[in-house]
Amino acid sequence: MPDALHTLTIAELRTLLQKREISPADIIHDLEASITARDPEIGAYLHRDTAAALAAAEKADLSAPLGGIPVAIKDVLNVQGQPATAGSKMLRGYISPYDATCIAKLKSAGAIPFGKLNMDEFAMGSSNENSAWQLTRNPWDTTRVPGGSSGASAAAVAARTAIASLGSDTGGSIRQPAAFCGITGLKPTYGRVSRYGLIAYASSLDQVGPMTRTVEDAALVLQAIAGHDPQDSTSLNAPVPDYSAALRRGVSGMKIGLPREYFIDGIDPAVRAAVEAGVKELERQGATVREISLPHTRFAIAAYYIIATAEASANLARFDGVRYGHRCDTPADLRDMYDRSRAEGFGPEVKRRIILGTYVLSSGYYDAYYRKAQKVRTLIARDFAEAFKEVDLIASPVTPTAAFKIGKNAGDPLQMYLADIFTIANNLSGVCGISVPCGYSAEGLPIGLQLTGRPLGEEDLLRGAFAYEQATDWHRRLPQKS
Amino acid sequence: MSATAHIDIKKTADLARLRLTAEEETAYTAQLERILEYVGQLDEADTASVEAAAHPHELFDVMRSDAARPGFVMEAALSNAPRRSGDQFMVPKVVE
Numbered sequence: 001m002p003d004a005l006h007t008l009t010i011a012e013l014r015t016l017l018q019k020r021e022i023s024p025a026d027i028i029h030d031l032e033a034s035i036t037a038r039d040p041e042i043g044a045y046l047h048r049d050t051a052a053a054l055a056a057a058e059k060a061d062l063s064a065p066l067g068g069i070p071v072a073i074k075d076v077l078n079v080q081g082q083p084a085t086a087g088s089k090m091l092r093g094y095i096s097p098y099d100a101t102c103i104a105k106l107k108s109a110g111a112i113p114f115g116k117l118n119m120d121e122f123a124m125g126s127s128n129e130n131s132a133w134q135l136t137r138n139p140w141d142t143t144r145v146p147g148g149s150s151g152a153s154a155a156a157v158a159a160r161t162a163i164a165s166l167g168s169d170t171g172g173s174i175r176q177p178a179a180f181c182g183i184t185g186l187k188p189t190y191g192r193v194s195r196y197g198l199i200a201y202a203s204s205l206d207q208v209g210p211m212t213r214t215v216e217d218a219a220l221v222l223q224a225i226a227g228h229d230p231q232d233s234t235s236l237n238a239p240v241p242d243y244s245a246a247l248r249r250g251v252s253g254m255k256i257g258l259p260r261e262y263f264i265d266g267i268d269p270a271v272r273a274a275v276e277a278g279v280k281e282l283e284r285q286g287a288t289v290r291e292i293s294l295p296h297t298r299f300a301i302a303a304y305y306i307i308a309t310a311e312a313s314a315n316l317a318r319f320d321g322v323r324y325g326h327r328c329d330t331p332a333d334l335r336d337m338y339d340r341s342r343a344e345g346f347g348p349e350v351k352r353r354i355i356l357g358t359y360v361l362s363s364g365y366y367d368a369y370y371r372k373a374q375k376v377r378t379l380i381a382r383d384f385a386e387a388f389k390e391v392d393l394i395a396s397p398v399t400p401t402a403a404f405k406i407g408k409n410a411g412d413p414l415q416m417y418l419a420d421i422f423t424i425a426n427n428l429s430g431v432c433g434i435s436v437p438c439g440y441s442a443e444g445l446p447i448g449l450q451l452t453g454r455p456l457g458e459e460d461l462l463r464g465a466f467a468y469e470q471a472t473d474w475h476r477r478l479p480q481k482s
Numbered sequence: 483m484s485a486t487a488h489i490d491i492k493k494t495a496d497l498a499r500l501r502l503t504a505e506e507e508t509a510y511t512a513q514l515e516r517i518l519e520y521v522g523q524l525d526e527a528d529t530a531s532v533e534a535a536a537h538p539h540e541l542f543d544v545m546r547s548d549a550a551r552p553g554f555v556m557e558a559a560l561s562n563a564p565r566r567s568g569d570q571f572m573v574p575k576v577v578e
Contacts, residue, residue: 233544313498325564343500351510371534379527428538
């Protein structure tokens with residue numbers, strides 16, 4: 001049996017499985033050893049049921065596309081019979097009575113959900129510092145954050161304690177941690193992947209997507225989870241193309257736009273240089289590059305933090321202590337039960353966003369804040385629609401800097417929000433995006449290149465990202481000790 | 483909206499069904515007023531003839547047939563209840 005199965009990609013493991021050189025159980029055992037060795041320092045895993053994974057491994061259908069491949073799951077997704085806390089004390093002890101659609105689809109593609117991964121509470125955060133349970137550290141430098149909110153989903157894949165993972169992205173929560181941890185993260189078009197069974201943060205923005213070591217693996221996982229779902233009325237009823245077939249089409253003739261509003265002062269020079277070099281590589285391979293404008297970019301963060309918090313305040317109203325979740329001791333009456341259960345169960349960032357969302361929806365402020373933000377959302381979506389008349393892909397940084405130090409932004413919520421500038425407009429307009437490793441800072445921290453595609457343009461994303469990846473070896477580098 | 487946004491924290495927390503401590507009220511008021519001041523810049527966007535978007539894509543009513551489908555069995559639906567009595571969720575008394 002080859003050594004170190006935990007260091008291989010899905011595609012490599014599938015080849016070994018199909019040749020019967022290894023079994024699915026070998027992968028689980030190998031991962032278990034890697035997690036035991038490395039996770040105490042990283043803190044990615046909240047839960048794992050190794051016995052259940054081994055039982056699934058016994059029955060794995062190796063002829064299925066992901067047959068025998070373990071996939072780690074952000075704790076915001078329901079996996080039947082497993083805990084799902086969304087990083088919150090509110091859901092301590094909650095056991096999912098059903099599978100999210102993306103989990104059911106992974107299983108029917110032969111994959112084995114293995115392990116639940118830490119996250120910012122209810123997916124609200126950019127650093128994993130908002131988890132109620134534990135800190136997750138960046139495998140490249142354990143004094144730094146892994147990003148968020150799918151921080152542990154990125155950290156585990158980077159540290160080789162997961163082969164691949166699922167994350168969710170509401171304002172950058174797949175792409176930003178993928179960039180900070182040096183892996184590939186794909187945020188599909190809004191509606192491409194069902195949200196049924198995803199614990200909701202902001203329903204008009206949330207999407208589930210793959211976090212992987214390579215672009216090829218991202219295509220394989222996306223293939224398994226994409227598609228229409230009658231259980232999610234916002235899921236798109238559009239055919240799912242063969243994503244793997246798109247990988248090798250090359251970028252010759254593709255038109256790539258560089259938004260002038262994204263290449264601004266305040267970007268770390270190393271990030272700018274790495275992204276510009278990445279674009280040059282695509283140009284060298286035959287893509288044409290031109291400057292474009294997304295003129296309403298400067299309003300994106302403000303619009304996002306009104307719309308997302310408004311939706312969150314409505315979505316999180318379901319946590320009332322009645323049917324599931326935390327209930328306070330000895331409530332005096334129903335109202336006392338609501339007020340205290342929520343006060344005890346939610347952490348500080350979640351309370352902050354619920355209050356902000358409640359405020360912008362409240363009588364007298366609705367038009368000034370919420371309605372105004374929805375109109376600005378239209379303008380931002382039009383910016384992208386106009387741009388995609390001219391270009392096939394938009395290239396940009398994912399983040400203004402590489403991973404920051406743990407604690408750096410913890411006391412300043414607004415400063416933390418402002419770091420989401422390059423990822424947030426994507427969610428408001430419902431387009432798709434991918435982050436791929438494109439270099440390292442002087443401190444050895446990964447940097448991500450973001451490609452943004454038109455709605456249902458995942459094939460373009462994969463084409464561009466794969467062409468870039470094949471010409472570089474950033475994605476092969478390992479954090480120390482992995 | 484104005485640069486001197488003011489949030490009535492007690493009223494808003496009450497609407498949100500959240501009991502805050504005095505310290506939380508002070509901290510959130512300062513933080514949220516700063517955030518509201520920042521989002522006030524949306525006033526600079528010209529939206530006079532712009533429709534509001536609730537959603538990224540054009541949305542249509544999605545209907546399904548009014549037919550019985552498999553769903554949760556009662557035991558699964560009750561499995562995470564903080565308190566239950568038989569086949570029911572237990573809550574504090576609602577009527578006198």
